[in-house]
Amino acid sequence: MNTPLIEKTCGFADSQSVAAKLAALSHPARIEILRHLSASRSCCCREVVDHLDLAQSTVSQHLKILVDAGLVRYEPDRQRSRYQVDSDALADVSASLAELVTSCCSGR
Amino acid sequence: MNTPLIEKTCGFADSQSVAAKLAALSHPARIEILRHLSASRSCCCREVVDHLDLAQSTVSQHLKILVDAGLVRYEPDRQRSRYQVDSDALADVSASLAELVTSCCSGR
DNA sequence: ATCGTCTATCGCCGATAGACGATGAACAAA
DNA sequence: TTTGTTCATCGTCTATCGGCGATAGACGAT
Known part of the structure; x- marks a missing residue:
């Protein structure tokens, strides 16, 4: 898991x-890229360009943003x-988001 | 649900x-606000201000961003x-994110 | 009526995001 | 070698974000 242990008091650094992770996902083009990457096994940049109608x-x-966020592997x-x-x-x-949500809903 | 039907070819509008939803969550202050809101039952703006060290x-x-995104109710x-x-x-x-993830991992 | 408190909004700013074209490096093919 | 293709990076432009202080509206208390 990614939760180290338990942060100081609550989970501020978390x-x-x-x-940061969610930010990488908060753009329609990037979500579309993820979908395309998962659909077609191999993917070069050009392929995505053709699919996406962006420069x-x-x-x-x-x-690069997706790679930097660690969501996509690059080779x-x-x-x-x-x-x-x-x-x-x-x-x-x-899972992180789910965890946040459940922790928010626990004291419902 | 939020999936209208099926978009043109794939799910672009989706x-x-x-x-958009994830964007509302992609800021540490807003996540912290969510945590605080869920922790203390009642919450006025002032309370959050005291907790958060922001103007x-x-x-x-x-x-407002959280309310506009529909993640927080305002009264x-x-x-x-x-x-x-x-x-x-x-x-x-x-759930939406989980759905995206599983759809991306299906063709693993 | 006046004062203090709590909010939302406005205006302003610096920083960043997101888009593009141009460029150069790397490589395959001719 | 030359040509074409793919890609990452750079520089630029614009729009938006994220922060703040100031302000005005609403309300309770005095």
């Missing part, structure tokens, strides 16, 4: 990390790039 | 709505404001 540089930026392959969804990381984010 | 106007803005109460987490809406967001 808010930061959860927010190549823009797509590259979004991919250079010849002159192409190989992008692949990191399912585990993605599941982690979902 | 990416938009999911992204009152800033907190009010964050609260004016005298000269105070009553803010309350909308647990169902929050659960919906979590």
Whole structure:
């Protein structure tokens, strides 16, 4: 899991990390990219560009954001790039949000 | 549910709505606000301000963002404001993300 | 009526996000 | 070598975010 133990009093530092993860997901283009990556096994940048109707540089930026957030794995392959969804990381984010939600709903 | 039917080809408009919800959650202050709202039953703006070490106007803005996103319910109460987490809406967001994740992991 | 408190909103700002085109590096093919 | 393709990066522009102080409205208390 990603919850280290229990933070000082509550979980303040955690808010930061959860927010950062969610920020990477809070753009329609990036969600669309994730969907496309998971649909087609192999994915180079060009493929996403064709699918998405955005400039190549823009797509590259979004991919970088996803990679930096640890949600997508990157592997250079010849002159192409190989992008692949990191399912585990993605599941982690979902779990973090779920955890936040349940903790918010516990004292309902 | 929030999925209208099935969009044109895939689910493009859906990416938009999911992204919008997640955007509301992608700020540490707002997550902290959610936690605080759920912890203490009643919550006026002032209470959050004291807890959060941010200017009152800033907190009010964050609260507005959460309310606009439908994650927090708002009810004016005298000269105070009553803010309350909308647990169902929050659960919906979590479910949406979980759905996205599983759909991305299905073709693993 | 006046004062103090609590809010929401406005205006302003610096910083960042998101888009693009241009460019150069890396590589395959000719 | 030259050409074409793919990609990341740079610089630029615009819009939005996130913060603040100031302000005005609503209300309770005096």
